[in-house]
Amino acid sequence: MSARAAGPTDGESRTEARVSQRDRSPEADLGLLDATMIGMGAMIGAGIFVLTGLAAEIAGPAAILVFALNGVVTAFTGLSYAELAASIPKSGGGYAFVREVFADLPSFLMGWMLWFAYMIAGALYALGFAPNFLELLHVYGLVPPPEAVGAIALPVVDLALPAAFLLAFLAVLGLVSLNAVSTAASGSLETVFTIVKVSILVVFVAFGVASPMFSTAEFQPLFPEGGGALAILPAMGLTFIAFEGYDLITTVTEEVENPRENIPKAIFVSLAATVVVYLAVVTVAVGTLGAQGLAEAGEAGIAQAATSFMPTGIPIIQNGGAIIVFGAVFSTLTALNAVVIASSRVAFSMGREGQLLPSFGQIHHRYGTPFVAIVASAVVMLGSVVLPTQSAGNMSSLFFLLSFIVVNGSVIKLRRERPDMNRPYEMPFYPAPPIIGIVLNLVLTVVLIEFLVRTDPLALALSAAWIGLGVVSYLALNHLRTDPDAAEGTAAGDEQVPLEDD
Amino acid sequence: MVSKLDVIVAGGGRVGFETATILDDRGHDVTVVERDQERADAVSDQYVATVVTGDASNPEILEQAGVEDADAIAGLTGQAGLNLAVCMEAKEIAPGIRTVARIDTRAKESYTRFVDTVLFPELAGARNAANEIIGSDVETLADVTGTLDIMQIRVAEGAPAAGRKLSEVRFPAGTLVVSDDDGNRIARPETTLDAGKRYVVAVEPDVADEVMNLMRG
Incomplete structure (x- = not known):
């Protein structure tokens, strides 16, 4: 209630004349609902469609616990995000907060990791999009079942590529090009998208529970044989990314009305709603298809569960399952679009802060987009679609876990070093939530790394290589900056484009 | 060439707040130091700057505002002496910082020994007032x-x-x-x-x- 009447401008600045401005920004018009929808839209997307099958493969019917516990773990970091977002008025999300709190190298690494997490998430969503898209074509009899679609020969380069890989590649290329030349795709349709996605999942749950295939017997035994309750930990690590996205709420804080009340609320409401949706969906998927069947369907698990029980013979769309498969295609594509934007935004902020080459922080003179940041992100994403889906999920989750640890650490550091900073939202029971958040995220990180050592050394090696490359880039950039003669000409942007993915 | 500056504004009153808003609009990072809790909350609500509640002449508060890494500091409270003290303290802690102090007299020269720039917002206000009183011929663009x-x-x-x-x-x-x-x-x-x-x-x-x-x- 502090809307103050701005008096006549009484400050005189050297280079410009300016009149008073009445409000902080003319379009502070997002309400609690919009902000909640942004968070839910970013979370409910690819994660649930793509990873449910993979989680079932590791944890069996306990996949349901996996999603519930991940929601709890994430909530602690949610508190930290809420406090930081309310007191640091920047729209850059996690990187912006950490930049405010930590010294150069740690904040660089935070941005570097978060950038990678979003890019790999992009590859993950593209890889999830492809089999679901093939499934959609299959439902209408256009192509054989996904697993039977073989390689597509490319006459030009005399090379046969798997169709799914090609589709994933094209999806990334299409969305990147769109975002590189126009800002329209980062638009205001988020609320509509979210409603579509949630409605499709509600249809799925409703038909699934009512279907004769649904049986609680599928939940016995809850834990996979031999693994015991601890088997769910690696699955938690893998699916952690399904709760990534509420942090995007903090990137639009400036446009939200009454942010100090609405931002924390939006974070918690979207988290709670997402947990409910996930639990319902996973319950139905396991209850109908069984953990075994889900695991076999992999990335298209939810879609296959749906085609197994949805009514057929509906006019126009024929098979009711097509709605759900369409939901999976739609969700993975919108999520891919969101991370294309999110990853380039991190790179752009780092460029603005002088932590990447300045060209990363510049808007393209013709397209009005952070062109260099988008193109650099695209290179990594395109390189990463050759990865197996599970590796992409693991790496992306790993980097989100690491960055969440840093975010929790920022809250503690900021409270100690700047006790008098104004905190419009203060988390309850400080310092317990950030400490618990750090411990839980750390446990999952360790479990995930241990799991990767055993099953996926490639993902681990690539992750380590990315961090190594980051340190090298950081040092190189510092060197360039202290040696201004060499700074422009030689460093024409390419040096920063990471290419360690083949 | 880093175009994004890290700026501390001491004083969240009319001048300080409007300055912070303009700087934020242009994409700079602003931290406002304000002594009055109620006023600090009000500035926080506008979401243009990080706000530190406290007396800007207290070195500890200045450190919390991040004076060591800031590019510029502006003392914009209503008290010229306080503004000057804030700027000089900041210069002592971070010699490379650019300092701007709001003063309450036309006599700028005597201050520029201690700070990089001084400003006298009342003079600009008076100019505007004079423009308004005299009429259309000498209006500056900002007024139309x-x-x-x-x-x-x-x-x-x-x-x-x-x-x-x-x-x-x-x-x-x-x-x-x-x-x-x-x-x-x-x-x-x-x-x-x-x-x-x-x-x-x-x-x-x-x-x-x-x-x-x-x-x-």
Whole structure:
């Protein structure tokens, strides 16, 4: 209630004349609902469609616990995000907060990791999009079942590529090009998208529970044989990314009305709603298809569960399952679009802060987009679609876990070093939530790394290589900056484009 | 060339708050130090700056505001002595910082030994008042527009728009480049935006940061 009447401008600045401005920004018009929808839209997307099958493969019917516990773990970091977002008025999300709190190298690494997490998430969503898209074509009899679609020969380069890989590649290329030349795709349709996605999942749950295939017997035994309750930990690590996205709420804080009340609320409401949706969906998927069947369907698990029980013979769309498969295609594509934007935004902020080459922080003179940041992100994403889906999920989750640890650490550091900073939202029971958040995220990180050592050394090696490359880039950039003669000409942007993915 | 500055504004009153708002609109990072808790909360609600509650002349508070890494500090409270003290303390802690103090007299010279720049906002206000009283002939541009910003911007070396013709640069809707370099002619599509030259540009506040990015890098 502090809307103050701005008096006549009484400050005189050297280079410009300016009149008073009445409000902080003319379009502070997002309400609690919009902000909640942004968070839910970013979370409910690819994660649930793509990873449910993979989680079932590791944890069996306990996949349901996996999603519930991940929601709890994430909530602690949610508190930290809420406090930081309310007191640091920047729209850059996690990187912006950490930049405010930590010294150069740690904040660089935070941005570097978060950038990678979003890019790999992009590859993950593209890889999830492809089999679901093939499934959609299959439902209408256009192509054989996904697993039977073989390689597509490319006459030009005399090379046969798997169709799914090609589709994933094209999806990334299409969305990147769109975002590189126009800002329209980062638009205001988020609320509509979210409603579509949630409605499709509600249809799925409703038909699934009512279907004769649904049986609680599928939940016995809850834990996979031999693994015991601890088997769910690696699955938690893998699916952690399904709760990534509420942090995007903090990137639009400036446009939200009454942010100090609405931002924390939006974070918690979207988290709670997402947990409910996930639990319902996973319950139905396991209850109908069984953990075994889900695991076999992999990335298209939810879609296959749906085609197994949805009514057929509906006019126009024929098979009711097509709605759900369409939901999976739609969700993975919108999520891919969101991370294309999110990853380039991190790179752009780092460029603005002088932590990447300045060209990363510049808007393209013709397209009005952070062109260099988008193109650099695209290179990594395109390189990463050759990865197996599970590796992409693991790496992306790993980097989100690491960055969440840093975010929790920022809250503690900021409270100690700047006790008098104004905190419009203060988390309850400080310092317990950030400490618990750090411990839980750390446990999952360790479990995930241990799991990767055993099953996926490639993902681990690539992750380590990315961090190594980051340190090298950081040092190189510092060197360039202290040696201004060499700074422009030689460093024409390419040096920063990471290419360690083949 | 880092175009994004880290600025501390001491004093969250009318002058301080408006200054913080303008700086935020242009994409700079602002921290406001305000002594009064109620006022600090009000500034927080406007979401333009990080706010530290406390007395800006207290070195500990200045450190919490991040004075060590800041590019500039402006003492904009109503008390000239306090502003001066804040600037001098900041200079002591961080010798490279640019200091700006608000004073309450026309006699600038005596202060410039201690701070980089002084400003006397009441004088600008008085000029505006005089313009209003006398009438249309001597009005400055700022007084005849609503919320538009009329700025003179010097194109920075290496900025995206530097060296390009106006017709090649897509400025965001709500931007008008008014003058040719150094203000002698009206800009035309073939006008080149040369690095180092100044151009008069009219922009709507919500696209000011994009225009800054294009012209300043």
